[in-house]
Amino acid sequence: MAKMLVIGSKGTLGLRLVEVLQIRGHEVWEVDLQHHLGDKYIRADISEYRQLERVFEQNYDCVYLLAAEFGRINGEHYYDTLWKTNVIGTRNILEWQLKKGFKLIFTSSSEIYGEAAEPILTEDLPLKKTIIQHNDYALTKWANEVQILNFEKKYQSPIVRLRLFNAYGPGEYYHSYRSVVCLFVYRALMGIPYDVFEGYHRVFMYVDDLIPTIANVFNNFKPGEVYNLGGTEYRSVKDLSDLILKYTEGDPKLVNYLPEDKHNTVSKRPDISKAKADLGHEPKVTLEEGLPLTVEWMKKIYQEGH
Template identity: 30%
Template sequence: MPKALVAGNAGFIGTHFTGYLLRLGWEVVGVDNFSTGKRENVRIYAGEKNFTFYEMDITEEVPKDDYDYIINLASPASPKKYLSLPVDTMLVNSIGVKNLLDLAKEVGAVFLLASTSEVYGDPLVHPQTEDYWGNVNPVGPRSVYDEGKRFAEAITMAYHRYDGLPVRIARIFNTYGPYMDVADGRIIPNFAYQALTGRPLTIYGDGSQTRSFCYVSDMVEGLFRLLTYEGLDGEVVNLGNPDERTVLEVAKLVVKIYGVPENFTFLPLPQDDPKRRRPDITKAKRLLGWEPKVPFEEGLRMTLEWYREVVDAGKRTV
């Protein structure tokens, strides 16, 4: 069975991705520094014979072994987290990525980078295709993440072009589901926590800005196909759900599912907040035969149920 290194395995997507590989019988080595991930997430797999974990900061060291695949999910991902860890975010996406690329080169592993739709910035093209170069403010507050990920993509392609390293890049659009930290700061955990604790739901702007949300099981399946399908070296692929919703619509659905009264607070939009966000997934459909399957209302119900359990159990975070 293949052996994989999953960097950032204690995070939201990493928890699901690790479980997916272990269920297939893969040997998984996880590495995480818990900057935004959770020890509880690592404990889920602690007893599994095919799972090993190293607490390490990948900007400093990486666990060496003869991996077949290296998957890099390590990076603060929510604006709240990366704005509070600005330099760490830039370093994990530069030095951290370089350390993993060097390891992939040394052991001949396929390398998958989790990039982001944020490389498109506040897009002037809608929906976003992979050949759109983006509209990013290089000195704005969000640039620590956006430019960090753009650098991560550039260095990944440099190892591919100049060293022939088999690399694949996933541009991940908003993903949601269980195990996304309740204190993560992104829309769905925020709304869930506020609704469950009787607070008003915070909406930035008038709520007409759009997002498209992909349920995590769909994302994991897309990432796995991009990692393992033949003939995809050097490919950059959008992964996300094109089902576009306004933020206000999401808030209304959350209060409806929880059966609580509509109570919204409107605050100014943060600087450089994208107004529209929707992936064009034509390429993912063509190369991977992949498209999201879980309807938004269904994924949202499963996710809100999980947040209810977390909050009822008195845990602010999991």
């Protein structure tokens, strides 16, 4: 099978992607920032070109670039790290691709759709109209996509972009910059107040519905393509919070209801027909099925033995 490199291999999605690629018979090498013992693991910061020299001493058939500084609030508090990692880091990988010739699969974000008010978000929307992104994280991910578009045009670099929409599930460890599901579940379990913006809607995608699709990209690789990877359930953030309170037996008084989040988009609903057709993307796990599994995992991690 193929020789793969997963950059960002110790993150929530990276860990699972490595497992799936290995199960499918690929030789998988890993890069992340953690110190970790492994024959096929290399510690490197993608924003530091020199550190990548060890990584690319050998050749790979395909590189998955998952490594990034993630999250809106994280990007406001640590904007310098965000821009260095996401923009300089991605540029470094694009430069190495020119030298080594591997296929590149890049994970972007639904955040690039910014202020777009269309009821359904199609992949070609950012090229059809001007979109203003609301926060630095979104700006860096769109900058990444423009970097990629430029390399595709100038050098015919073989790249596929994936825009992820609200993935959640077991394996996401809590800190205050995490995804909305992780934040709500942890805080409900621990009795920590949290905010819910009313009138906001999202699609939510269980991690086991996402990772096989990401792994499928290699065998269905179409250079220059971009795909929305989201779920089919379009639910309000209030509905999400209500379900989490139910499954965690959390106190409803923990929730502070607010009308607007100035740094975020009111509603995001993707068209995922391309991913279904090309990548076999078929989300099946509902919130009513995925949330209890997520809650039970977080209980084991954070409550047992305390």
